[in-house]
Amino acid sequence: MVGLSDVKRWNTGQLDEIFKTVQQRLQVLTHSGDDFGKVIPVADWSGPAADNARSAHSSLMFRIDKMAAGASIVGKAIGQAADAITGVQHAIAGAEELSRKYGYQIADNGTVTDLYPEGKAPPELHPEDRARAKTEASDAIAQALRTADDIDRDLASVLQRAQQGDFGTGNEGTVTAAAADGSLDPGLTLLEPPKDDSPTQNAGWWNSLSPAGQAILLRDHPDWLGNLDGLPGGVRSQANLARLPAIRADLERQLAELRKPMDGPVLGEYDMQIRADEIAAVEAKLHSLDAVQTTMAKGGRQLLFLDATHPRVEAAVAVGNVDTATNVAVFTPGFTTTVDGSLGRYDNNMANLVATGNTIERSYGGGPTAAVTWIGYQAPQADGGLVDPTQSVASPLAAQAGGDNLARFYNGIGAAHGATNTPLHLTALGHSYGSVTTGFALGHDTPVNDAVLFGSPGQGADHLNVPAGHLYSEHNTGDNLVPTVHGTLGPSPYYSPNAVPNYHQLSTDASVTGVGPFNASYDHSGYLDNQSTSLYNMAAITTGHNDLAVTYQPPPPPPDVRPIPSGVPASPPATTPPPPVASPPGATPTPPPR
Structure with a gap:
């Protein structure tokens, strides 16, 4: 499992440079390999020497084809990793910003710690909002590290398989075709939503994906996303x-x-x-x-x-x-x-x-x-x-x-x-x-x-x-x-x-x-x-x-209808209260915002 400090040090610029180098060398390999592929057979050349040459040529072409297929998918996977890492680092930066806003700090081990002694947070930071922000930040970090670990494992797997010659068949006909065959492999796969499906974890998972990864999931797996609470x-x-x-x-x-x-x-x-x-x-x-x-x-x-x-x-x-x-x-x-x-x-x-x-x-x-x-x-x-x-x-x-x-x-x-x-x-x-x-x-x-x-x-x-x-x-x-x-x-x-x-x-x-x-x-x-x-x-x-807001005004109490004793003057007629109107601003104080 990769750590938070490791992920924050990941350098996408270096991966981009490696990607460019692999692409350049793959281009040289395909051009030179296809030229080499045309050397054999030689017209009117037969006999033991010709047979040996054809055998050696076939063996070399097999290795070149495999190498081209492997280099093609390695380059693709490195480019995917560079893109995916930007999503992870963006999610980490967002979690750190949310933590600072509510008086927390994220340690190198991913733990969210309180910067205020218990009960000493400023009054404008409502305790329930702080607790919710802590959960959101914790889940965002957990999902970012989950995605980062998946990127690390997927890239390591591609590199290992390329080293073992697992990509390509070795007999695609041309080196260009071998490179194209290798690129058909998906390379890095996209992580599925978290299993326990809490809204904050769903939000953390989605935010840890790169825009390209999000677009792929929208295209290929809308059934994952439509009813997933926590997504935009x-x-x-x-x-x-x-x-x-x-x-x-x-x-x-x-x-x-x-x-x-x-x-x-x-x-x-x-x-x-x-x-x-x-x-x-x-x-x-x-x-x-x-x-x-x-x-x-x-x-x-x-x-x-x-x-x-x-x-x-x-x-x-x-x-x-x-x-x-x-x-x-x-x-x-x-x-x-x-x-x-x-x-x-x-x-x-x-x-x-x-x-x-x-x-x-x-x-x-x-x-x-x-x-x-x-x-x-x-x-x-x-x-x-x-x-x-x-x-x-x-x-x-x-x-x-x-x-x-x-x-x-x-x-x-x-x-x-x-x-x-x-x-x-x-x-x-x-x-x-x-x-x-x-x-x-x-x-x-x-x-x-x-x-x-x-x-x-x-x-x-x-x-x-x-x-x-x-x-x-x-x-x-x-x-x-x-x-x-x-x-x-x-x-x-x-x-x-x-x-x-x-x-x-x-x-x-x-x-x-x-x-x-x-x-x-x-x-x-x-x-x-x-x-x-x-x-x-x-x-x-x-x-x-x-x-x-206009508040409810209860109706006035009914008038006193008891008989008036003789000799007592009648009370003046009751006046009808005016209809309710909007309370003026400030009449009903609004509690402090959460």
């Missing part, structure tokens, strides 16, 4: 788009098989229904792929996740570029959500959120914004509980399973940003049963800075790992699906005797804000209405302008 969104999107035709072809093959007439006895009514359900399920998957392609055709989207192996297709589509966005929101919808039936509508909602965020950003700053529609779990359906109790909307099981996946997705975005040292403000948005899924995801350690739960039947996990003061909820007028008690789906995020503390309830009434007026929203499905106070609030939180 642009890479995942390119890989998933490349996977789409094969996924579609496989579903069309399944559908054709299901539609074939059955051999043997005539199917009974029950069996016919099962077959019809199977056909409908595959057709729905194909419609889901149609929805994905239609959404991607709008432009300015990234396909961050695509999985057709479950009963229903799962997908995640971003509006904007999650790699370069400072502010990223991840929206998780709930009950009855499907890709074929819901993606287009929710993508439009996220486009409106991004547009509102950009309006806020133009007035108040904050950097570019992207928003993701995440349908990466099997959301309960109307008949789900009848078929499978784990798919019941009254059960937390689907939300728990989805929450595990969603937490990995959050961490993947964080790891990708950390690998490139790109600032990130990450907001979790969850609606209805999706807020339960969001809550279970936030029960894990994630880089989420703010969370907004709306139309929520419960927050899922009992404790959410979100910074104090950064939990928000919304409740529309007319939304009767929102309990205020602790039920099977977790504690309520709304005001009540049993409410979870530290939630800020946001307004969904009409309002006037610093960027214009917004409308009220109503009922369980209206929270994402365009030009609504509800959507404006989500955009304000997403862009990091928490102090611009």
